[in-house]
Amino acid sequence: MSTPHVVVVMGVAGTGKTTVGPLLAEALGVPYAEGDDFHPPANIAKMSAGTPLEDADRWPWLDAIGAWAHGREALGGVASSSALKRVYRDRLRAGAPGIVFLHLTGDRSLVERRMSERKGHFMPTALLDSQFATLENLGADEAGVAVDVSGTPQEITERAVAALRRLEN
Template identity: 75%
Template sequence: MRTPQVVVVMGVAGTGKTTIGALLATRLGVPYAEGDDFHASANIAKMTAGVPLDDDDRWPWLDAIGAWAHGRAGLGGVVSCSALKRAYRDRLRAAAPDVVFVHLAGDRAVVEDRMSHRQGHFMPTALLDSQFATLQPLGADEAGVVVDVSGGPEEIAGRAAEALTALSGPTV
């Protein structure tokens, strides 16, 4: 039997990382961690004000998520994290080498529509352009899968679970 892996659900804001991540964790029978909970309050204040984070803002956040993933090695888990740049994913892999990424990808118009209907989230739609500009899709050499965000949450989570199973075998 394979050791359960830690899955990082990644993508731009509004793709459903939190919703899909929680559903995927339930399907896989592992804990879920909300990536936004690892942000310093200064980061949240910046984003709430419509100011994109820079790499200096992100490094401590990525290190905290990486530490969580490292602590879940061999136990499995799902964590949401935008992980938009290859360098960010490399940083996560440095902390937890066996992480696998699920890149939630979708058309900008679909993502913007979803963001405009969200309530109670600090990320404004004004930052969506910066998110898409920063996004570096998974490289062929990166462990992970790309899942389209069209359809409902259960459908998307199901596609993610199937893609992970195809990637890794029966136990993710």
């Protein structure tokens, strides 16, 4: 991308945000921030117990990511956040209006298989249905692109970089 942007890699759990995010940041030459690191301990405890977060749980988390993004707007950066609902993305944009979203999308069975193969992550596959039920795809008026998560992480990243560059044109 020719101008600095903060890209938020979004999607349901298991789509590869934590894998693709750092690869995308490296390809763009900008820092990466893991969205899960912005969760307060209470959120992690809820999700670890298989309890979906409520919106009230998410606001401080989204505000923290938005603050990080605001601080990176002039220089660029990549952060991960599920950002499943429009209202969540609006909250992120309130902190950093120039955010661009990279929505990682995939077939539910592929995502579930990838989730079940993960080691040491607090999000159980039992919450996948709630994630897909909550997901609102990017609106036509939202700056961003959707990229399919089939293939290797490098292939996904290459498709993401190409799609984000098309936004510039």
